[in-house]
Amino acid sequence: MTTIRRALILVDVQNQYFDGPLTIQYPPRDTSLQNIVRLIDHAEEQGIPVVAVQHTYPADAPAFAEGSPSWELHPKVAERATPSWKRVRKNLGSVFAGTDLADWLRAQDVNTVTLAGYMTNNCDLASAAGAEELGMAAEVISDATGAIHIANAAGKASAEQVHNTLMAILNSNFAAVATTEQWIGASAGGALLDKDNLVASAVQGQAAFGD
DSSP: OOSOOEEEEEEOOBGGGGSSTTOOTBTTHHHHHHHHHHHHHHHHHHTOOEEEEEEOBOTTSSSSBTTSGGGSBOHHHHTTOOTTSEEEEESSSSTTTTSSHHHHHHHTTOOEEEEEEEOIIIIIHHHHHHHHHTTOEEEEEEEEEEBOOEEETTEEEOHHHHHHHHHHHIIIIIOEEEOHHHHHHHHHTTOOOOOOOHHHHHHHHHHHHOO
């Protein structure tokens, strides 16, 4: 990849994640939202395309019901939206599944997608994996995303455990993981973010935990 052409993908930064059972727990949702705003402002300054994605179910659905207050973009994002933004509605985890986003990105000559928004343990993960299949590089902004506590028949994990584990997993293969500050610095200079690989991560894992 000779020239990096990024797009900032705002994954489901909707009111649904700020109230109710899907409320983001870690990192603190107000902190992640502040960082999302910083990313938007920087992208606009740098001429980086912005995509706003909304998870969308029918109007009678218990969550993400189209047209409901919980479906709307968070006001801090909505007030920054411009006509130049690409708007996407999806009903699956990946931002690429069943949408025209991949075609739009290619038309913009984008080869690197920067993922911010919610949730780490669902749509961010699926979208980063989906980018690999499309031949696009992915970046995940660790402090501009967030997870929820999980408990089910298979086990349980706190939002912090979920988030931190998935950041390490993503950085081992699917995406370069960085903070908001690191991404702003890299994107302003047109630089590629460092990403580890599975073999190196395995070697470091053995050193840290043993065989």
